[in-house]
Structures are given as structure tokens and as C-alpha cells.
Amino acid sequence: MAVSSGVKLDARALRADFPILARPMGGKPLAYLDSSNSSQKPRQVMDAEREYYETSYANVHRALYELGEKATAGYEGARETVRAFLNAETTREIVFTRGATEALNLVAYAWGLDNLGPGDLVVATELEHHSNFVPWQFIAGRTGAEFAVVPANEHGELELEALDELAARGTVKVVAVGYVNNSLGTVNPVERIAGWAREQGAITVVDACQAAPHRRIDVQALGADFVAFTGHKMCAPTGIGVLWGRRELFERMSPFGLGGDMIRSVSVEKTTWNELPQKFEAGTPPFAQAVGLAAAIDYLEAAGFEAIEAHERDLLEYTLGRLGELPQVKVWGPPAERRGGIVSFDVAGVHPHDVAQILAYDGVAVRAGHHCTQPLMTRLGVPATTRASFYLYTLPEEIDRFVEGLHRVTKTFA
Amino acid sequence: MNEFDAMYREVILDHYKNPRGHGEIEDADAQAEGQNPLCGDEVAIYVEFGPDGETIEDVKFRGRGCAISQAATSMLTEMVKGRSATEVASLPRDELLDEVGIPLTPIRLKCALLGLGVLKVALHKAKGTPLPEEWAGVDELQIS
Numbered sequence: 001m002a003v004s005s006g007v008k009l010d011a012r013a014l015r016a017d018f019p020i021l022a023r024p025m026g027g028k029p030l031a032y033l034d035s036s037n038s039s040q041k042p043r044q045v046m047d048a049e050r051e052y053y054e055t056s057y058a059n060v061h062r063a064l065y066e067l068g069e070k071a072t073a074g075y076e077g078a079r080e081t082v083r084a085f086l087n088a089e090t091t092r093e094i095v096f097t098r099g100a101t102e103a104l105n106l107v108a109y110a111w112g113l114d115n116l117g118p119g120d121l122v123v124a125t126e127l128e129h130h131s132n133f134v135p136w137q138f139i140a141g142r143t144g145a146e147f148a149v150v151p152a153n154e155h156g157e158l159e160l161e162a163l164d165e166l167a168a169r170g171t172v173k174v175v176a177v178g179y180v181n182n183s184l185g186t187v188n189p190v191e192r193i194a195g196w197a198r199e200q201g202a203i204t205v206v207d208a209c210q211a212a213p214h215r216r217i218d219v220q221a222l223g224a225d226f227v228a229f230t231g232h233k234m235c236a237p238t239g240i241g242v243l244w245g246r247r248e249l250f251e252r253m254s255p256f257g258l259g260g261d262m263i264r265s266v267s268v269e270k271t272t273w274n275e276l277p278q279k280f281e282a283g284t285p286p287f288a289q290a291v292g293l294a295a296a297i298d299y300l301e302a303a304g305f306e307a308i309e310a311h312e313r314d315l316l317e318y319t320l321g322r323l324g325e326l327p328q329v330k331v332w333g334p335p336a337e338r339r340g341g342i343v344s345f346d347v348a349g350v351h352p353h354d355v356a357q358i359l360a361y362d363g364v365a366v367r368a369g370h371h372c373t374q375p376l377m378t379r380l381g382v383p384a385t386t387r388a389s390f391y392l393y394t395l396p397e398e399i400d401r402f403v404e405g406l407h408r409v410t411k412t413f414a
Numbered sequence: 415m416n417e418f419d420a421m422y423r424e425v426i427l428d429h430y431k432n433p434r435g436h437g438e439i440e441d442a443d444a445q446a447e448g449q450n451p452l453c454g455d456e457v458a459i460y461v462e463f464g465p466d467g468e469t470i471e472d473v474k475f476r477g478r479g480c481a482i483s484q485a486a487t488s489m490l491t492e493m494v495k496g497r498s499a500t501e502v503a504s505l506p507r508d509e510l511l512d513e514v515g516i517p518l519t520p521i522r523l524k525c526a527l528l529g530l531g532v533l534k535v536a537l538h539k540a541k542g543t544p545l546p547e548e549w550a551g552v553d554e555l556q557i558s
């Protein structure tokens with residue numbers, strides 16, 4: 001949890017790096033409270049990508065001329081930045097993908113198809129984003145394995161007591177769990193779950209999409225086997241994601257995407273695979289976007305992950321306090337100390353779409369929907385929620401405008 | 415009138431808060447339910463035909479969703495009562511949208527048209543009338 005390093009974030013100053021935040025929306029100043037959906041981008045990231053295109057661009061891993069070498073150095077340099085960010089042992093464990101969804105599908109297909117069968121149990125959680133749920137449900141079905149979920153309670157926290165009961169249903173092979181849930185912000189005890197999985201002889205697949213933008217992740221301390229995240233939620237461009245995996249597992253796995261770059265040699269009789277990590281990077285990779293991701297990590301490191309977490313914690317507590325003004329508002333999710341900068345709520349008698357639409361008229365951007373977590377919505381007994389989410393550039397006055405907008409919502413539907 | 419007042423005008427809020435034709439018809443002659451995959455909103459529609467087996471004598475709905483989807487479905491029930499199944503199966507969407515009478519973004523358009531789509535699916539199942547474009551290709555198994 002937030003260990004205050006004493007360094008405070010100057011969100012107001014940082015905003016100058018995000019040109020879009022100064023643009024009005026529908027004639028009103030923008031209050032962007034939808035960062036867990038996708039974050040805005042600082043100039044530093046856009047500049048890094050443009051500079052790469054302007055000075056170092058050719059295809060990677062192929063061109064024998066200087067530009068190609070520079071392009072490859074940029075791409076491989078980005079891989080090293082990601083390795084250091086995750087505290088992984090080696091860059092061979094860092095696979096670039098087009099996003100978290102591709103990363104999680106990669107594990108489900110490439111590991112799952114070879115390692116699952118009848119009698120095996122694949123465990124996901126009721127809190128999972130569809131991208132760490134549907135691939136496992138599907139691959140379990142394909143291989144004849146059973147699929148089960150760790151239930152959540154009404155606060156959106158996992159009921160870990162259920163784990164041992166689940167284990168009685170089959171040989172647990174996979175536990176798929178999110179680090180921070182995207183709908184409610186629940187921070188899951190991933191280390192504990194990974195420890196349990198290891199005792200069962202199962203692998204743990206962590207969806208870290210909502211963790212990586214806000215907190216430092218140490219894959220060695222986590223004890224998981226695969227960790228996936230996506231760039232666009234952490235100030236990086238779209239179309240780039242990361243899959244970290246334990247080298248031993250990556251080495252024993254079949255590839256997922258097949259084609260160029262991922263092969264060692266191809267003949268009519270037989271094809272052999274390239275070394276790690278190229279074995280899992282078929283085709284021309286999103287390498288300019290990887291350079292953008294590295295610039296985003298540098299940007300976040302400079303702001304300081306401890307400072308970012310502390311800033312978001314302050315905003316969260318401020319928001320929860322102000323929402324107390326509105327008896328019609330019910331906030332979902334765990335207490336502030338066990339959640340990230342996400343507030344999901346219900347306004348009595350008003351559908352989330354209408355809440356979000358009325359807020360949008362005031363320039364306030366929030367998300368309304370099931371947030372790609374339908375099993376969780378079913379657990380909570382709602383079709384959808386409205387969600388406000390914060391990032392390093394979020395200001396308390398944006399929360400004020402959000403709360404004022406909610407007053408207008410309740411008045412409209414009174 | 416600003417955008418806000420235009421969308422949440424009194425008639426929409428009135429239909430949302432006091433939906434007409436709300437409820438179920440037991441042993442309905444035609445029925446279907448459908449969801450908006452974008453937001454999970456649901457509408458179920460029940461139709462009862464008159465003695466000619468063609469005139470829509472009664473229509474009711476149940477649903478959970480936003481003011482636009484629920485108000486539009488409520489208006490729809492008033493609009494189709496007494497009309498023939500064949501006619502309603504090809505009811506132009508603009509006829510409903512004119513009645514709803516508010517400016518709609520593409521996302522909200524889907525909300526406003528959910529009920530009409532589900533009604534047409536119900537008629538399709540009972541009468542074999544054509545499916546609306548946005549429901550075409552939906553596997554029969556997915557239409558419950």
C-alpha cells in the first residue's frame with residue numbers, strides 16, 4: 001500500500017503536459033474522470049514516439065542498415081525499461097503484445113491448450129475483466145477441463161475461504177486473477193492467491209491492467225507465473241501491451257501467433273521456433289508504440305509511483321466523503337484502504353447511462369456500463385454502474401464538479 | 415432549449431417514471447427478450463393478438479435500462495396497439511424516433527431502438543415476419 005515517500009505530486013503542474021485536458025468538451029471545461037478506461041497522454045510520450053518516427057524508423061530485427069539498427073535499439077531499449085519496471089530477471093521474459101487482451105489470450109491458448117484436460121480445474125474470479133475470464137472459460141471448454149470462479153462478496157471482495165472447496169472439484173491448474181479490479185477498484189491479495197495456487201501445483205495469471213498505471217509491480221515478489229498489462233491506461237499509446245512470463249514456462253510453451261519473426265527456420269517438412277521473447281512476437285510488432293510505452297514508464301517513474309498512489313488515495317477519500325452528501329448514492333466496493341482510485345456507484349432510480357449523460361452535459365466524463373465485468377455486475381445484482389476513476393492529473397475541483405453534476409441528476413429524476 | 419433540457423424533457427421522464435404497458439402477459443401469443451450488449455440493458459416484450467390472429471390487441475414490456483430505452487419502449491406500446499403484426503414488423507424506426515423526439519447520439523440511438531427491435535423479434539418468432547436489420551443473423555438459439 002501507499003508508502004509515502006514524502007514527495008507530493010503537483011497534479012496542477014503535471015496537467016500542462018496533457019494538452020487534451022485543456023480542451024473544452026461540449027463547451028464546458030473538461031473534467032476527465034475516466035482514466036481507468038483509458039488515460040490521457042503527456043507530450044513526453046507523444047514526443048518520444050514522434051522523435052522515433054522522425055529519426056530512428058525502419059522495421060526492427062531485419063534491416064541491416066543504420067536506421068534499422070537504431071529502430072531495433074529503440075525497441076529493445078523499451079523492453080529493458082519494462083523489465084526494470086517489473087523487476088523481471090531478464091528481458092527474455094518480456095513479450096510485447098497489442099494489449100492485455102492479446103497477452104491473456106496468448107497464455108490461455110498457448111499454455112492452456114497443451115496443459116489442460118478432463119479432470120483439471122481452471123479457476124477465475126467473479127471480479128475478472130472479461131479478458132481474463134472468457135479466454136479461460138473458452139479454453140477450459142475446448143480441453144474438457146472444468147471452469148470455476150472464486151466468488152466475491154457484496155462489497156466486491158474475493159471470498160478466499162472458497163478456494164479450498166474449489167480444489168476438491170478437480171486438479172487446479174490455473175488461477176486467473178486481477179490485481180486491481182477495474183469496476184470497483186478492489187485490490188486483490190494476489191501474493192496470497194499465487195501462494196495458494198503454487199501449493200496446488202497451479203499457475204497464476206495476473207491481469208495487472210489497473211495496477212501498472214498506479215503502483216510499482218515486482219513480478220518476483222508477486223509469486224505469479226504470468227502478468228499482463230496494457231499501455232493505454234498508463235499514459236502510453238494504444239496498441240501496446242506486455243506479457244511477462246516465467247522463462248521456464250515460456251520455454252516449454254508452444255507459440256500462439258504464427259508467422260514472421262517468431263521462427264528460427266522454416267521448411268516444408270518442419271518449422272522451429274525463435275528464441276525468447278521473439279517466439280511469442282509473430283509479425284511486425286508494435287515497436288513505435290513500445291517506445292511510447294517506455295517513455296510513459298519513464299514519465300510515471302519521474303512523477304513517482306508512491307506519490308501517484310498517495311494522490312489518488314487523497315482523491316478517493318475526498319470523493320467518498322463528498323458522496324456522503326447524497327443519500328440517493330450508493331457506493332459499491334471495499335473500504336478505501338483496499339481499493340484503487342475508482343469509485344463505482346448507483347444513484348437510486350436513475351440508470352447509469354442517464355447519470356453519465358447528464359454529467360457529460362457539464363463536461364464531466366465518467367463511464368457507465370458493466371465495465372466488461374458482467375459476472376461481477378450479476379453478483380451485485382445490477383446491470384451496470386457509473387464509475388469515476390482518477391489518475392495523476394486529477395484535481396479535487398473536478399470531483400467537486402462531478403458531485404455538483406450528481407446533484408443535478410438527482411434533481412432531474414426527483 | 416439546451417441539449418440537457420432537450421433530452422430529459424418532461425415527456426421522457428414521465429414515460430420513464432410511469433411506463434405505459436408495463437408488465438407481462440401470461441401465455442402471450444408472441445414474446446421475446448433482448449439485450450443491448452453495450453450496456454446490458456434488457457427488455458422483454460409480450461404481445462397478445464386479437465381474434466383475427468393479426469391485430470395487436472395488447473402489448474406489455476418489462477425491462478431494466480436507461481430513461482431513453484424505457485421511455486421509448488413505453489411510447490412504443492402505445493404506438494402499436496391496434497395495428498397489424500405485419501405493419502408493425504416493418505414499422506420504420508423514424509416513426510418511433512419522431513415520437514421520442516429528442517436528439518440522440520449513436521450510442522443513445524441503440525437505447526431508443528432496443529424495444530422496437532425486441533418487438534420485431536417477438537413478431538418474427540410468432541409470425542415469421544422479417545427480422546430488423548440489427549438483429550439479422552442472430553442465431554435462433556440466442557433469441558429467447
Ligand SMILES: Cc1ncc(COP(=O)(O)O)c(C=O)c1O
Pocket residue numbers: 036037098099100101102129131132178180181182207209210230231232241372
Ligand atoms: C482489468 C482490465 N483487464 C483487461 C483490460 C483489457 O485491456 P485492453 O482492452 O487494452 O486489451 C482492461 C481494460 O479495458 C482492464 O481494465
